[in-house]
Amino acid sequence: MNNKMIMMKFMFMVIFMIPLCLKKNMFWLVQNLMMLMMFMFMNLNVSIYYNTNLSYMFSCDIMSFGLILLSIWICMMMLMASENLLKMKFYVNFFLFNMLFMLLMLYLTFSMMNLFMFYLFFEGSLIPTLLLIVGWGYQPERIQAGMYLLFYTLFASLPLLMGIFYIFNKGNNIMFYFLKFMNFDFYLLYFSMILAFLVKMPMYFVHLWLPKAHVEAPVSGSMILAGIMLKLGGYGLLRILILFEKLSLKLNFIWIIISLVGGFYISLKCFCQVDMKSLIAYSSVCHMGVVIGGIMTLNYWGFMGSYLLMIGHGLCSSGMFCLANINFERLNSRSLYINKGMMNFMPSMSLWWFLLMSSNMAAPPSLNLMGEISLINSLMSWSWLSMIMLMLISFFSAGYSLYLYSYIQHGKYYSGLYSFYTGVSREYLLLLLHWLPLNLMILKVDWVMIWF
Amino acid sequence: MANNYGLSDAEFNLIKQQASRRAELRKEFIKQRTNPWKHASESGYVFDPALQKFISMKVTQFDNFTPNPRTSLFGFCAIIIPMVSYGYLIWNDRNKQEQKIRSGELRYRERKFKFA
Numbered sequence: 001m002n003n004k005m006i007m008m009k010f011m012f013m014v015i016f017m018i019p020l021c022l023k024k025n026m027f028w029l030v031q032n033l034m035m036l037m038m039f040m041f042m043n044l045n046v047s048i049y050y051n052t053n054l055s056y057m058f059s060c061d062i063m064s065f066g067l068i069l070l071s072i073w074i075c076m077m078m079l080m081a082s083e084n085l086l087k088m089k090f091y092v093n094f095f096l097f098n099m100l101f102m103l104l105m106l107y108l109t110f111s112m113m114n115l116f117m118f119y120l121f122f123e124g125s126l127i128p129t130l131l132l133i134v135g136w137g138y139q140p141e142r143i144q145a146g147m148y149l150l151f152y153t154l155f156a157s158l159p160l161l162m163g164i165f166y167i168f169n170k171g172n173n174i175m176f177y178f179l180k181f182m183n184f185d186f187y188l189l190y191f192s193m194i195l196a197f198l199v200k201m202p203m204y205f206v207h208l209w210l211p212k213a214h215v216e217a218p219v220s221g222s223m224i225l226a227g228i229m230l231k232l233g234g235y236g237l238l239r240i241l242i243l244f245e246k247l248s249l250k251l252n253f254i255w256i257i258i259s260l261v262g263g264f265y266i267s268l269k270c271f272c273q274v275d276m277k278s279l280i281a282y283s284s285v286c287h288m289g290v291v292i293g294g295i296m297t298l299n300y301w302g303f304m305g306s307y308l309l310m311i312g313h314g315l316c317s318s319g320m321f322c323l324a325n326i327n328f329e330r331l332n333s334r335s336l337y338i339n340k341g342m343m344n345f346m347p348s349m350s351l352w353w354f355l356l357m358s359s360n361m362a363a364p365p366s367l368n369l370m371g372e373i374s375l376i377n378s379l380m381s382w383s384w385l386s387m388i389m390l391m392l393i394s395f396f397s398a399g400y401s402l403y404l405y406s407y408i409q410h411g412k413y414y415s416g417l418y419s420f421y422t423g424v425s426r427e428y429l430l431l432l433l434h435w436l437p438l439n440l441m442i443l444k445v446d447w448v449m450i451w452f
Numbered sequence: 453m454a455n456n457y458g459l460s461d462a463e464f465n466l467i468k469q470q471a472s473r474r475a476e477l478r479k480e481f482i483k484q485r486t487n488p489w490k491h492a493s494e495s496g497y498v499f500d501p502a503l504q505k506f507i508s509m510k511v512t513q514f515d516n517f518t519p520n521p522r523t524s525l526f527g528f529c530a531i532i533i534p535m536v537s538y539g540y541l542i543w544n545d546r547n548k549q550e551q552k553i554r555s556g557e558l559r560y561r562e563r564k565f566k567f568a
Contacts, residue, residue, distance in 0.1 A: 141511070253546065257539040265531070274510045299568045331496035335507055338497050381565035383542050416485060416498035 006044065007058035007111055013037055014104045021096035027079065027086050030096050034076035034103070041072060048451060051177055057113055059177075062451060063238060063307060064110040067231055070314050071106040073437070074227040075099060078220035080430050081322050084329060085136070095136065099220070102128035106228055110235065115164050115174035118239070119157070122232055126153055129229060132221035133213060145209075145216035152209040156199035159192030167243070180242050190247045193240055194255075200233030201288045203255065204262020214281035215334075219325035222277065226284050226317035231310045234288070237295050238303060245298075252296040256382070259296075260389040263289030267396035271403060276324040276334045279404055280317060283360060286397055287313045287368075290390075294375035297382040304449050305374025311448075312359065312367030312438055319356045319434030323349070326427050327408070330420055336404075341413030345420045350409045352431040355439070361401035362394070365442045374449075 017033055020026050044060060046052050051059040060068075078099060085095055105125035112118045126149070134146045166189060168174050171182045184190070199206045210230075214222050241248055267286045273279040291309050294302035326349065327339045343350045359366035372394070379386040455464045484490075484498045517523070552558040560566075 253539065253543055257535055257542060261531075261535045261538060274507060301568050333495065333497060335503070337503060378568060381568040383546055385538070385542050385545055389538070414497060416481070416500065418485070418490070418496055418498070420496075 005055055006053045007055045007060060010037060010041060010107060011058075011104065011111075013040075014100055014107060018097060018100050021093050021100065026096060027092055030100070031076055031079035034072060034079065038069065038072045038076060041069060048447070051113070054113075057117060058111045059113045060111060062448065063235060066307065066311055066448065067228070067235055068107055068110045070231070070311055071103065071110065071228045073433070074223055074314065074318055075103040075106075077318065077322070077430055077433055078223050080426060080433075081223065081325060082218070082220045083426060091135070095220075098128045098131055098135075102132075102224060106232075109232060113175050113177065115167070115176065115179070115239075118176075118236070119161060119164055122236065123154070123157060125229065125232070126150060129213075129217075129221060129225060132224070133217045136218040136221070137216045138218065139216060141212070142216035145212040148209040149213040152199055152206065153196070156206070157196035160196035163189050163193040176239050179239070182243055183245060184243055185247060187247065190244045190251065193243070194237060197233040197236040197240070198255065198292065200236070201230055201292055202233070202285060203259050203292055204266065204285070204289060205258060207262075207266070207285045210285055211278050211281040214284070214321075215275060215277045219321060219328075222321040222325075223318040226280070226321055227314040230284065230288055231314055234291055234295065234306060234310050237292070238307070241295065241298065248296070248298060252298065255296045256293045256379070256386070259289035259292040260379075260386060260393070263287075263293075264389050264392045264396070267393055267400060270396070270400035274335055274337070276327070276336060276339060276404070276408070277321065278334075279336075279400065280320045280324060283397065283400060284313070284317050286393060287317075290372065290375050290379075290393060293386070294378045297378050299378040299381060300451075301374045301381065302378035304451065305371050305376075305378055307371075308367055308445065308448060309371025309375060311441075312371050315434050315438040316356055316359045316366070316368060319352075319431055319438070320360065322427070322430055322434065323353055323356065326423065331417065336407050338414045338417075339408050341409070341411045343409040344413050346423050348428070349423045352428070352435065353405055353409055355435050356431070357401045357405040359435070359438050361398040363398075366439050367441055367445075368438075370442055370445050370449075 013033075014037070017030055020033075021030060044053055044065070046060055046062065046065045048062050051061045053060040079096075082095070085092055102125060105121050105128065109118055109121035109125060112121065130146050130150055133142050133149065137145070164174060167182070167184070170184070199209075202210050210225075214225055217225060263286045266282050266289065270279050270282045270286070273282060287309060291306040291313075294306040294309070296302075324334060327342065328334055331338055333339065342353075359368050362368040362372040376390055376394075379390055454461060457464070459467070481498060549558070553563065
């Protein structure tokens with residue numbers, strides 16, 4: 001508590017890891033250092049009532065603490081999942097630099113107290129994502145995917161920048177902590193500020209970049225996109241909606257309806273997918289639709305449930321992309337018709353498929369369950385008619401999770417396979433690290449559910 | 453009835469043609485599947501052009517989309533109308549509740565979800 005630089009030391013840790021990646025054979029060292037950073041960061045004194053660990057421009061409250069933990073964890077696991085690059089020696093140093101830059105940007109995004117700095121790093125984290133997709137992706141379609149990702153997000157976030165300048169002009173201050181004293185009754189400001197986060201989340205009508213970006217990205221890109229980048233939108237919404245209390249009470253029903261009905265359509269669309277990663281990407285949109293619904297109700301349950309579901313979904317989706325990549329590395333195909341009957345080859349991997357799929361459909365005892373229960377509570381308390389869409393979304397999300405699991409695991413394997421090798425312990429460790437927080441943290445949710 | 457199976461000539465010829473085509477495809481598949489000199493880095497499975505065409509079709513579905521009256525009608529009826537009608541129902545329900553609360557018809561202690 002006497003140390004004024006508590007948060008800054010993590011930023012410096014990441015910055016000083018960057019010269020490390022110019023040396024040879026630093027891959028696993030950087031990964032282990034990220035794990036060390038995770039354990040160091042967990043020991044911060046974080047209070048659930050206040051912004052703690054204030055430093056020059058950093059702060060740490062419950063929301064940012066959890067999401068920074070998630071981002072360090074996922075960045076660490078990204079390195080573990082990308083061992084293929086090491087074997088192929090495919091620009092490993094640049095990849096490490098990219099990873100560290102991404103971690104730095106994400107850490108700064110979540111820990112800044114200032115709305116403008118948050119925006120700066122929010123946009124800054126797009127650059128390493130774009131480099132990952134275009135540099136290490138697998139198909140030529142990745143260029144189009146990179147363009148979609150970049151331009152969807154940038155187009156929507158320019159009005160956000162203008163809005164931040166306007167708020168600074170009128171309110172003379174843009175610290176998150178003081179936003180609650182300002183109130184803007186300005187329709188254009190409302191739309192321009194939240195559009196950026198809705199595109200990032202993504203909401204139904206502006207979700208087109210997500211399946212493309214997820215499918216074309218390498219495993220590390222998919223993990224970080226599903227794990228954290230979507231939650232940037234949620235985090236932004238959680239911080240900013242307080243500025244527009246009166247206006248959001250009037251207008252939020254639009255976003256809730258679009259995301260709920262859209263989530264239903266997307267969960268139907270999941271059944272039509274042929275590509276494993278595409279299915280997981282659409283399931284992400286479906287979950288985030290429910291999260292947007294929960295945030296927009298402005299309930300306490302809604303904020304809590306959306307935060308929980310964001311963390312749970314980050315771990316779960318990232319784990320599923322790891323699983324899809326495990327299959328892809330062996331068979332060089334993501335198609336469901338080729339990746340079937342995997343239980344015949346890797347019965348131990350079936351365990352992980354099952355655990356992560358069951359968490360995806362919000363089966364107990366996962367964090368997703370807690371988040372979805374809270375969100376269902378929040379949306380039902382907002383209006384009982386949302387029950388229809390929530391029923392359909394929950395049912396079909398269980399449906400497509402089971403569909404994916406049973407298609408990939410059960411049945412006869414594709415007869416045209418040449419060869420296959422069983423799971424490597426690194427892969428099992430990776431999946432264990434995804435699953436363990438997801439299914440064990442439910443024992444301590446009171447720490448997350450008792451805010452302010 | 454030149455065969456012992458009780459089939460007509462045409463049927464018998466047809467079945468023979470199908471069987472020979474199947475045998476050719478099977479021979480080709482087994483040849484590719486058991487080729488000891490294939491490059492493992494190409495793909496982990498026997499390349500099937502039909503499967504590839506199907507996957508490519510799925511991937512390029514959006515690129516080949518051209519709006520016409522049929523698709524616009526589908527988009528309108530299946531997406532816009534449910535959203536707007538559902539939204540209208542919810543908006544109405546919430547407005548009625550708000551009216552009741554503001555006019556005092558629904559008392560504070562009878563309100564549901566006060567602590568949400």
